[in-house]
Amino acid sequence: MLQTVAAVLMEDVAPFEFGVLCEVFGIDRTDEGVPHTDFLVCGERPGQPLRTSVGAQLIPSEGLSALVDADLVAVPAAAIRDEYPTDVLEALRDAAANGATLLSVCSGAFVLGAAGLLDGRRCTTHWRYVDDLAERFPKALLDPDVLFVDDGDVITSAGTAAGIDACLHLVRRELGSAAATAIARRMVVPPQRDGGQRQYVELPIPECSSDSLSPVLTWMVDNLRAEHTVAALARRAQMSERTFARRFVAETGTTPHRWLSMQRVLHARQLLEETRLSVEEIAERCGFGSAALLRHHFGRVVGVSPKDYRRTFGRAG
Known part of the structure; x- marks a missing residue:
C-alpha cells in the first residue's frame, strides 16, 4: 500500500517533476475512490526555502527523518552535481533498509546512485544523461531507452512525462487499476504507457x-x-x-501490435479486479481470443498469472 509518500527536495529541484509527484500522490481523490495518501514534502532544513531550477522557491515542511517510516520515497529531478548532501543520501539508505519503495524521476536517479541504491539494480534515466549515469555508477544495470524501469522496490523513470507513466504504474501496482485510471482521467493523460516504450521518438507531437x-x-x-x-x-x-x-x-x-496488446492487458487487469468473469470470458472481451493467449501476454506485462493477480487485487463480490 501507499499510505505515506515522502518527496525529497534539494536545491535546484525541477518544479515540473516535483509537480508530477504532487499531482499523483498529493491530491485528495478519496471522493473518486482513490485511497488516501499522506504526502510529505521533506528537506534537510524544513521551513527554509529551496531554490528551484527556474528561480522560484519551494519550502519543505518536513525533515529527512520523515523518510524512515514512508512507504514510498520519491526523488524528483534536480541539477546533477558532483556531490549530493550526505544527510540526504543517508536518509535514503535508511528508508530503503526500512522497506520503503524508492522512486526517481529523470535525473533523480543520480541521487539514488550516489546513495549506492542502484548497484546491481535495473534502472533508467533521461536519454541525455544515460552516458553520465553509466560512467558514474558502473554497477547499475542501466537500460538507456525505456520510459521507466520497475525493479521491485526501486523504480526509475526517464525525463519529464515518463515520470507520470512511472507514478501511474506504481499506483496501478499498489492500489489497482481503478485508482490509476481515476488519477489519469483527472490529469487528462493515458492511464498507462508501457514502460518498455522508447524514450525518444522522431515526432512526439504531430506536425499537423x-x-x-x-x-x-x-x-x-x-x-x-x-x-x-x-x-x-x-x-x-x-x-x-x-x-x-x-x-x-x-x-x-511502439508498434501497433505491441500498443494494442498493452491496452488489452490493461483492460484485462480492470476486469480481473472489478468482475467475476472467468479468464476465458475476459480473454474474449479483451480481444485475445483464448485464455492461453491472455495468460501469455498478461504474464509478460504484469509478471504474474491472471489468477494470481485476481487473488491479490480482485474486489468484486
Missing part, C-alpha cells in the same frame, strides 16, 4: 493536428474485441500502410 492518430487509438481501445490489422487501421486513418506504421511509432513510441 489533423494527422494525429488519436481518433484511431480511441477507436481501437473502444473496440478491443475486434481484429486489428495494420492495413485496416491505415485505411481508417486514411494513410498508406507504410505511413501509418511510421506515424504510429512516432506518436506512441
Whole structure:
C-alpha cells in the first residue's frame, strides 16, 4: 500500500517533476475512490526555502527523518552535481533498509546512485544523461531507452512525462487499476504507457493536428474485441500502410501490435479486479481470443498469472 509518500527536495529541484509527484500522490481523490495518501514534502532544513531550477522557491515542511517510516520515497529531478548532501543520501539508505519503495524521476536517479541504491539494480534515466549515469555508477544495470524501469522496490523513470507513466504504474501496482485510471482521467493523460516504450521518438507531437492518430487509438481501445490489422487501421486513418506504421511509432513510441496488446492487458487487469468473469470470458472481451493467449501476454506485462493477480487485487463480490 501507499499510505505515506515522502518527496525529497534539494536545491535546484525541477518544479515540473516535483509537480508530477504532487499531482499523483498529493491530491485528495478519496471522493473518486482513490485511497488516501499522506504526502510529505521533506528537506534537510524544513521551513527554509529551496531554490528551484527556474528561480522560484519551494519550502519543505518536513525533515529527512520523515523518510524512515514512508512507504514510498520519491526523488524528483534536480541539477546533477558532483556531490549530493550526505544527510540526504543517508536518509535514503535508511528508508530503503526500512522497506520503503524508492522512486526517481529523470535525473533523480543520480541521487539514488550516489546513495549506492542502484548497484546491481535495473534502472533508467533521461536519454541525455544515460552516458553520465553509466560512467558514474558502473554497477547499475542501466537500460538507456525505456520510459521507466520497475525493479521491485526501486523504480526509475526517464525525463519529464515518463515520470507520470512511472507514478501511474506504481499506483496501478499498489492500489489497482481503478485508482490509476481515476488519477489519469483527472490529469487528462493515458492511464498507462508501457514502460518498455522508447524514450525518444522522431515526432512526439504531430506536425499537423489533423494527422494525429488519436481518433484511431480511441477507436481501437473502444473496440478491443475486434481484429486489428495494420492495413485496416491505415485505411481508417486514411494513410498508406507504410505511413501509418511510421506515424504510429512516432506518436506512441511502439508498434501497433505491441500498443494494442498493452491496452488489452490493461483492460484485462480492470476486469480481473472489478468482475467475476472467468479468464476465458475476459480473454474474449479483451480481444485475445483464448485464455492461453491472455495468460501469455498478461504474464509478460504484469509478471504474474491472471489468477494470481485476481487473488491479490480482485474486489468484486
